[in-house]
């Protein structure tokens with residue numbers, strides 16, 4: 001039932017509103033609303049019960065193993081939430097003077113310093129509100145750098161075909177054209193294609209390392225040299241930073257600019273779609289272009305650096321301080337990990353991924369890049385299964401839901417047919433991984449024995465498989481009352 | 484090891500299963516020269532008890548001042564149920580609802596949210612959210628230019644928040660879109676209907692209420708834009724829409740795209756975020772929309788269900804030809820907002836809007852009775868207004884701050900032409916005593932000089 005179907009005229013949650021309607025007779029009728037907006041008219045308990053029940057129709061990290069590749073679905077510590085929601089933090093207006101926000105600003109400054117260390121970059125701005133906005137800031141800085149040098153011929157961003165869709169979409173938003181380059185059999189950037197692609201038109205290369213294929217770009221040093229020799233800059237998509245946290249620094253690999261997804265590596269919640277935070281780290285030559293605001297410490301006091309302080313800035317990503325509350329959660333998480341805990345993140349994320357890979361391989365699954373070490377994630381390809389039984393990666397994924405597991409990422413990256421991108425993360429125990437392997441084996445057997453049953457999955461969810469074609473053809477995006 | 488469950492025995496067994504001698508060996512494909520990674524700026528780990536103490540102290544430091552700043556972020560009462568339910572693990576720790584069957588909670592909630600926002604703004608459809616009001620305005624500009632297929636020009640009144648204009652500039656400048664600034668009338672603080680020939684333009688942005696809290700002549704501006712071949716992007720405060728005419732009813736045809744910041748609907752001020760940007764539009768523009776959209780459909784048994792739809796607009800399908808690069812949005816804040824709107828209902832939201840407006844008017848009357856203080860503009864306003872002082876604003880604000888009062892937003896830097904101008908706001912959270920206290924302290928601050 002929809003919340004609107006619980007609605008009854010004149011029912012209301014009276015404790016939640018001013019006792020009466022104040023006088024607004026100064027406002028002219030021509031500017032006033034005549035109709036009543038379609039908002040629910042319900043009691044407080046109706047609303048609480050409705051949304052609590054809706055929440056129970058979700059899979060989540062708190063309730064299920066959620067090995068969604070590229071998304072780093074690790075445990076989100078509860079303290080990060082409760083401490084970020086202390087009244088002193090929640091009540092502060094973004095325009096309040098810096099003197100009234102020293103606790104918040106100190107936390108932000110320390111987060112910047114920690115992220116500089118983790119990434120090996122010269123500066124960090126916390127402004128971008130998600131990975132894609134971090135990408136935007138990063139590519140805009142690459143552009144500002146070339147423009148400032150009068151190097152206007154550089155109009156192209158190179159993107160490997162394994163890249164996340166946000167990479168090419170971002171390059172276009174920054175006014176660049178995109179050149180895709182292929183991936184070799186071992187899941188690495190095709191070096192010949194890269195060599196052929198670079199030139200005086202190259203603004204930069206956007207690279208994810210470990211790549212979205214779950215393997216480390218072994219040739220990173222040569223890649224770095226090829227791009228830099230051609231006069232381009234190197235962009236690091238930090239979505240997979242969890243794989244190398246505290247083990248390898250992107251700055252040491254020669255990257256000029258990087259974004260981090262704090263909602264992955266730093267365990268802030270995904271919230272059913274967001275909010276995230278996508279801070280950017282930059283090498284020294286891009287410092288003048290950082291997005292504002294940036295937190296500075298001067299004489300023991302913290303303040304925001306704005307346009308006047310960073311005159312060549314690429315500008316603002318948000319009206320205020322980005323997703324401040326998300327940044328606070330990441331700060332709290334980082335402090336609870338400490339340096340030692342951060343090293344352990346990459347170690348145990350990698351251990352879990354390689355263990356799961358080994359066990360699934362033993363169970364008869366095809367690994368997309370069997371000669372390679374897994375990073376923190378890896379790809380299983382179900383092409384053979386599809387050819388032999390008609391059961392697709394999507395069918396397999398839906399059947400996993402019946403066994404109480406969220407599905408891995410399916411059909412990304414697009415270049416591996418029938419792929420499942422599996423990322424267990426470091427916070428899962430061996431028992432959970434073993435139980436998942438058992439479920440995977442069971443479904444594999446089901447796919448051969450009763451393929452049609454698997455193709456009809458799931459059976460245990462609030463709904464069965466949904467008609468996506470109807471959803472797109474007969475658009476029903478808002479509810480309409482019956483009359 | 485915080486948040487890592489492995490025992491030593493687990494590690495031994497797992498390495499044996501992998502056939503690796505050590506965890507270190509798992510990193511053997513990474514060139515040795517790169518495997519340093521020593522962290523020097525990250526302090527030792529803290530237990531939850533220790534970080535609790537530190538954050539309590541810091542939050543205490545930031546304290547709670549009596550706040551009269553609005554300027555795009557508004558302090559409203561948030562029912563306790565809103566964030567208690569929103570931070571349930573099932574909402575809090577779920578990913579984007581890609582596996583629809585296992586995400587019906589989030590998906591149905593977004594469908595309900597889309598319905599509420601479309602109705603509140605008088606539009607046909609809504610997306611599932613953008614990052615914030617500023618970036619939503621930037622996306623609306625890009626969307627209008629895509630749909631226009633003519634001049635890449637958008638008319639941007641100076642009465643739009645200076646920060647929003649800054650965000651739009653940084654997001655569209657690399658695509659050669661021209662933002663034409665429209666000046667405002669110094670008496671009314673609103674945007675006059677242009678009389679000069681503005682040439683071909685993709686859209687006119689109309690803020691209502693505008694950054695000064697003043698109410699624009701939305702009907703005339705909308706009709707003028709449509710008569711000259713441009714679309715209308717309405718920028719609104721969602722709380723105001725419980726009282727003010729929905730953008731869908733502006734002029735003869737209504738606005739085409741409506742955006743704004745959803746913060747007033749259940750998100751705390753929280754140092755500026757996370758908030759969310761909302762965007763609604765007319766049906767004809769739905770395929771130009773950025774961001775996620777949820778649709779209602781049926782399952783194999785014909786039962787109602789919800790799923791992400793029109794994904795062919797988005798980056799994960801369309802890559803370089805997508806309508807936007809946005810992927811992660813502000814879902815959890817939308818969850819809070821949906822619960823907020825459900826608890827308030829049409830009557831509650833109207834009362835909140837009216838009480839905020841009445842409080843601001845009462846404050847204005849008290850402050851303007853003080854010698855040296857007057858209202859800057861003559862026209863109508865909604866729950867926010869500009870004062871003009873007879874002396875510089877900054878020292879006055881500092882004196883108020885010393886008394887625990889945040890007296891408003893100094894407009895001097897962004898609107899020097901207004902002289903000593905101060906933007907103030909009093910929402911429904913302020914009592915008569917709060918308003919009096921502000922008036923008394925302002926009076927003292929001015930007399931002491």
Ligand SMILES: Cc1ncc(COP(=O)(O)O)c(C=O)c1O
Nearest residue numbers: 070130131132164166239810811
């Ligand atoms: C490899 C990669 N790059 C970029 C992104 C975009 O990040 P966000 O969703 O935070 O915008 C993602 C995640 O969605 C990703 O997996």
